Each structure stands twice: as C-alpha cells, then as structure tokens.
Amino acid sequence: LLWLLVLSLAWLGPVLGDEQDEEVVTEEEKEKEEDEVLSDEIKEEDNVLVLHEHNFARALSEHRLLLVEFYAPWCGHCQRLAPAFAQAATELRNESSPAQLGKVDATTQTALATEFGITSYPTLKLFRDGNRTHPLAYTGRMDTQGIVRWMQRRAGPSATLLQDTDAAAAFVNSQDLVVIGFFKDLGGKAAQVFYEVAAEMVDMPFGVAEAAELFQAYGLSADTVCLFKKFDDRQTDFPVDPEQGLDTAELTRMLRVHSLQLVMEFTNEVQPTSPHPHLCPVRAIIPHPPPPPQTSNQIFSAKIPHHMLLFVNKSSSEQLSLQDGFRAAASTFRGEVLFVVVDVNGHGADVLPFFGMTPTDAPTLRLVKMENNRKYQMEQDAFSDTAIRTFIQAVLDGKVKPHLLSAEPPEDWDTRPVKVLVGKTFEQVAYDETKNVFVKFYAPWCSHCQAMAAAWEELAERYKDHEDIVIAEMDATANELENITIHGFPTLHYFPAGPDRKMVEYKSTRDVETFSKFLENGGTLPVEPPVVSEVFLLTETPTHPRAVPTPAGRGDRSCGM
Numbered sequence: 001l002l003w004l005l006v007l008s009l010a011w012l013g014p015v016l017g018d019e020q021d022e023e024v025v026t027e028e029e030k031e032k033e034e035d036e037v038l039s040d041e042i043k044e045e046d047n048v049l050v051l052h053e054h055n056f057a058r059a060l061s062e063h064r065l066l067l068v069e070f071y072a073p074w075c076g077h078c079q080r081l082a083p084a085f086a087q088a089a090t091e092l093r094n095e096s097s098p099a100q101l102g103k104v105d106a107t108t109q110t111a112l113a114t115e116f117g118i119t120s121y122p123t124l125k126l127f128r129d130g131n132r133t134h135p136l137a138y139t140g141r142m143d144t145q146g147i148v149r150w151m152q153r154r155a156g157p158s159a160t161l162l163q164d165t166d167a168a169a170a171f172v173n174s175q176d177l178v179v180i181g182f183f184k185d186l187g188g189k190a191a192q193v194f195y196e197v198a199a200e201m202v203d204m205p206f207g208v209a210e211a212a213e214l215f216q217a218y219g220l221s222a223d224t225v226c227l228f229k230k231f232d233d234r235q236t237d238f239p240v241d242p243e244q245g246l247d248t249a250e251l252t253r254m255l256r257v258h259s260l261q262l263v264m265e266f267t268n269e270v271q272p273t274s275p276h277p278h279l280c281p282v283r284a285i286i287p288h289p290p291p292p293p294q295t296s297n298q299i300f301s302a303k304i305p306h307h308m309l310l311f312v313n314k315s316s317s318e319q320l321s322l323q324d325g326f327r328a329a330a331s332t333f334r335g336e337v338l339f340v341v342v343d344v345n346g347h348g349a350d351v352l353p354f355f356g357m358t359p360t361d362a363p364t365l366r367l368v369k370m371e372n373n374r375k376y377q378m379e380q381d382a383f384s385d386t387a388i389r390t391f392i393q394a395v396l397d398g399k400v401k402p403h404l405l406s407a408e409p410p411e412d413w414d415t416r417p418v419k420v421l422v423g424k425t426f427e428q429v430a431y432d433e434t435k436n437v438f439v440k441f442y443a444p445w446c447s448h449c450q451a452m453a454a455a456w457e458e459l460a461e462r463y464k465d466h467e468d469i470v471i472a473e474m475d476a477t478a479n480e481l482e483n484i485t486i487h488g489f490p491t492l493h494y495f496p497a498g499p500d501r502k503m504v505e506y507k508s509t510r511d512v513e514t515f516s517k518f519l520e521n522g523g524t525l526p527v528e529p530p531v532v533s534e535v536f537l538l539t540e541t542p543t544h545p546r547a548v549p550t551p552a553g554r555g556d557r558s559c560g561m
Contacts, residue, residue, distance in 0.1 A: 046086035049102035158198035328385035417460035
C-alpha cells in the first residue's frame with residue numbers, strides 16, 4: 001500500500017504541478033491584460049489611435065487636433081466608415097499634418113460615451129488643444145476626402161492670405177469657384193465670421209485680402225465677400241453690412257446658392273441605391289440618396305426650398321430649344337427656386353418613376369416643394385419665360401393645388417384580409433366613420449417593409465371578421481395624399497372611427513401581439529414601464545447618416561429619414 005501511494009504521488013505530482021503552473025500563468029495573463037487596459041499607452045490600428053478612458057487624456061495632450069470616432073463594433077455605418085477613416089488618417093500623416101485621428105469603442109468605453117453625450121453611431125468629434133469640455137461636432141462628408149479636407153481647414157489657416165494683385169489673380173484663376181473676403185481689418189468680427197465659414201465650406205478655396213491695392217483692383221471701397229466663377233455672372237459681391245456685420249448661416253447660404261449654375265443639369269453617374277440596409281429615405285427628385293460628387297449632390301446641399309424641373313429628351317433639338325425660356329425665367333427666383341434640366345433618356349431616366357412619368361411625357365415641367373415633396377404640374381403647353389414665371393409665382397402664392405400620384409386600385413383590393421389602398425380610394429376607406437382603419441405605408445424596395453409583411457398579413461387574418469376594424473396598406477412611392485406626408489418606411493397610421501378625421505401614428509414595437517393590444521385598446525397602448533434598449537433607428541442628415549436610440553424592438557425593422 002505504501003508503495004502504491006508513493007507511486008501514485010510520483011505519477012500525479014507532475015500533473016498537479018502543471019495544473020498549478022497553468023493557474024499561475026492564467027492569473028499572470030489576466031493581470032497583464034488588466035495592466036494593458038489600465039495603461040495610458042496608445043496603440044494604433046491603420047494609423048488610427050485606439051483610445052480608451054485610461055489613455056484619452058494623454059492623446060489629447062499629445063495631439064493639438066484630434067478627430068475621434070465613437071463607434072459600435074456591430075454598427076454597419078461604422079464598419080463602412082472604417083476603411084475611409086483609416087485612409088484619411090494615413091493621408092494626413094503622410095503630409096505631416098498636426099491633425100490626428102482616433103477611435104473609441106463606445107460600447108465598452110461607456111464612461112467616455114457618457115461624458116461626450118454619444119447617442120448615435122458613428123459620432124465624430126474634434127478636440128482642439130487638449131480641451132475635452134467643448135469638442136466640435138464633425139460636419140463634413142463621411143468619406144476619405146471629406147475628412148481630409150475638413151481637417152486640413154482646421155489644421156492651417158482656413159483662408160489663404162493674398163498680398164498683391166498677382167497672387168489674387170492666380171488664386172481667382174486656380175479653380176472654377178473661389179471665394180475672397182476683402183476686409184480692412186483681418187482681426188475684426190466680420191473677418192472672423194468669414195474664417196468660420198471657410199472652415200466649414202471645404203469644397204471651395206477661400207482667400208482673404210486687406211491690401212488697399214486689392215480693394216482698388218476689384219472695384220471695392222468697403223468690406224466685401226466676393227464669389228468668383230468661371231460661368232454665369234463671373235463675380236458676385238456680398239457687401240458686409242457696416243452695422244450688422246456678417247452672419248455665418250446667411251453667408252453660407254448665399255455662397256451655396258450662387259455657387260450653383262443658374263440652370264443645373266441633373267447628372268448622377270451611378271445608379272442611386274440605399275447607402276445602408278436600415279435607411280429607406282423619401283427624397284425629392286430621386287427615390288434614393290445620390291452618391292457625390294455629381295450635380296445631384298450640389299442640388300441637395302444648396303438647400304433651396306423649391307426645385308423647378310424641365311424634363312426633356314436631349315436627342316430632340318425641338319425640346320432642347322425649350323431651355324431658352326426656362327433659363328430666362330430662372331434669375332427671377334434665384335435662391336428661392338432652383339432650375340434643373342432632366343434628360344429623360346439620360347441620367348434622369350431613373351427619377352421618372354418618382355414623378356409617375358415615362359420618357360414619352362417629355363417635354364413637361366414640375367415644381368417640387370422640398371419640405372414635403374409636394375409636386376406641382378404646369379398644365380399649359382406654353383414654355384415661355386412669362387408662362388413659367390406666372391406658374392411658379394402662383395405656386396409660391398398657394399394658388400395651385402399639388403399634383404398627386406395615384407395608382408389604379410386593383411380589382412381585388414378589398415377581397416383579401418389586407419386591403420390595398422391607392423390615392424384615389426384612400427379617403428373613402430381611411431375616413432369611414434364606422435371603421436377603425438390601421439394603414440401601413442410602405443415602399444416596395446424597403447427591406448424592412450418586406451420583413452414586416454408576414455406580421456401585417458397575420459394581423460389582418462386575425463381581424464378579418466371584425467366588422468369595425470380594417471387592416472390596409474398603401475404603396476407610398478406610387479400614391480400621394482394631400483394632407484399626409486410620409487417621411488420613412490414603413491409608417492403606420494391608425495384612423496379611428498368617428499366624424500373627427502383623427503389620425504394616430506403608431507410608434508411602438510412592430511409585432512402582431514403589440515399591434516393587437518393597440519387595436520383592442522382603441523388606438524393606444526396600455527401604459528407599461530419603459531424598456532431600455534440598445535437597438536438603434538437610423539436617420540439622415542445633409543452630410544451623413546446618423547443613428548439614434550429607439551424603443552426596444554422597433555429599430556431593427558424600421559426605415560426612417
């Protein structure tokens with residue numbers, strides 16, 4: 001027995017020792033990992049600083065200009081931005097720029113995410129001179145060149161100082177569009193506003209001048225901002241009001257408006273597609289957001305409230321001649337109405353369905369009110385500048401009703417559990433005083449609408465024998481309503497029975513059981529404790545998509561503006 005015990009210890013000893021060694025190694029590895037997390041060492045991935053709460057302060061102290069991306073690893077937008085962000089970091093480093101890019105995983109670095117108010121992914125913030133209390137929100141394009149240009153404007157002077165007439169002439173001739181601010185005091189408030197505008201408008205070069213000879217050379221006697229163009233009127237002056245000075249927003253708007261040609265031609269070399277799977281926007285002129293840098297991008301970034309469109313077949317010389325009257329009318333409404341020519345057999349072919357048109361409808365005119373996508377059709381056949389001016393003024397004065405699209409109702413529209421509505425039949429069904437009508441507004445190309453289709457069919461099947469409940473749907477890309485504007489897909493509206501023509505937007509979880517609770521409760525949901533969710537609904541700004549938190553269960557199957 002003693003021999004067996006000794007032998008067992010001899011065999012088991014090394015094994016037990018190995019287990020103990022493994023435990024020690026494991027503990028050492030854990031301690032090493034913890035030390036790395038706690039360390040203020042800054043590591044890099046593809047020239048992008050990897051930041052966390054323990055090295056963030058060091059990064060701010062070492063880099064005068066630090067653009068930080070707060071991201072979530074699961075966010076599709078962040079994944080698509082990553083290569084462009086890394087390329088921008090590389091280009092800035094290669095040119096020895098003081099600007100540096102960094103990134104923070106906001107899902108693990110929650111203290112930093114809370115400190116900087118991160119509510120969407122990706123969010124980019126610029127930190128200057130180590131100041132972590134007032135970071136600047138990124139406002140540029142979400143691509144490599146957009147990031148590089150935006151950072152370059154902040155790394156160096158946002159405007160080039162022009163000291164003599166030769167330098168000014170060379171600057172004016174350097175590109176199709178340039179801006180020069182003439183200020184007698186470059187340290188004054190007006191000049192500072194000009195520098196701020198220059199820092200934001202990175203798509204055109206800005207210069208400044210204070211020399212008296214330059215004022216004289218360009219026929220100026222007081223502070224003036226000049227836009228120089230190689231088209232239309234070659235020089236547009238914006239005098240600085242001696243009492244009110246310059247306003248950042250107004251100067252930006254005026255430069256945007258006057259940087260466009262008086263009449264734009266719609267071009268878009270790439271077939272428009274949704275830039276990400278969660279966003280199905282509603283847009284004027286085009287059914288999907290256009291990729292820059294074609295004229296479509298300029299058309300939207302100018303933010304002119306109305307677009308006047310001339311649809312022509314450019315292969316027809318007779319139709320091309322209609323552009324003369326169109327151009328003659330344009331200057332009257334500059335800044336209020338943007339004039340655009342659309343070739344129905346060229347780049348404009350893809351936008352025709354948005355207007356319910358085919359190439360055979362050309363030539364024709366449409367005016368679009370951008371705030372709500374309302375479209376107005378010029379009925380008369382005359383295309384003179386006088387007729388166009390009269391029509392536009394009538395629309396602006398509210399004297400013309402919008403031209404609303406409507407498909408023809410299918411023969412079996414009311415025989416299936418889900419009733420199919422079109423523009424022509426919507427009023428009589430949705431506002432039936434004896435019915436409670438629940439309507440889904442959808443787009444055929446929206447993946448979230450497609451994913452929700454089965455639940456909507458099941459809901460309709462459940463209530464098909466209820467005389468006072470109607471479950472319906474309407475293709476909002478082919479049908480328009482005068483008093484209801486759809487901003488995203490799917491949108492759900494409930495129209496309760498009664499004479500008041502009420503409408504309730506459904507904003508909760510999109511599943512059959514919750515739909516049923518909503519219907520059984522008369523168009524409201526029972527009050528329940530709020531549910532905290534990490535699901536995000538995607539929205540869009542003029543420059544890039546954003547994501548904002550939404551109630552649990554909705555964001556993964558919603559498409560919003």
